[in-house]
Amino acid sequence: MFTSAADPWPPGWWLRCPAGGNATGAFQNLPDATQVRFELIREIYPDLKRFGLLLDRRSPDSSQQETTYQLAARRVGLDLTTMKFTNFEAVAKIFAI
Numbered sequence: 001m002f003t004s005a006a007d008p009w010p011p012g013w014w015l016r017c018p019a020g021g022n023a024t025g026a027f028q029n030l031p032d033a034t035q036v037r038f039e040l041i042r043e044i045y046p047d048l049k050r051f052g053l054l055l056d057r058r059s060p061d062s063s064q065q066e067t068t069y070q071l072a073a074r075r076v077g078l079d080l081t082t083m084k085f086t087n088f089e090a091v092a093k094i095f096a097i
Contacts, residue, residue, distance in 0.1 A: 038051075053083070054083055
């Protein structure tokens with residue numbers, strides 16, 4: 001599942017898939033969905049102070065996503081820490097911090 005409006009798959013990727021394969025659909029970010037997510041997080045974890053966000057720097061809308069998430073987190077009183085990656089090896093390093 002993806003929370004990005006950007007297409008995570010390169011054009012024509014399905015042509016290289018074997019017959020009978022399976023792919024999970026992409027989730028399109030709705031205007032109010034980010035705010036609702038943070039409101040739900042706040043309800044489930046009322047004592048939570050900080051929250052981490054991991055974004056793919058290569059995504060064309062990563063800066064817009066970061067701004068949207070920062071505003072939504074601030075509205076519910078959360079301190080949001082954003083980390084960006086450019087490859088999956090970097091993700092392991094981020095989690096090692």
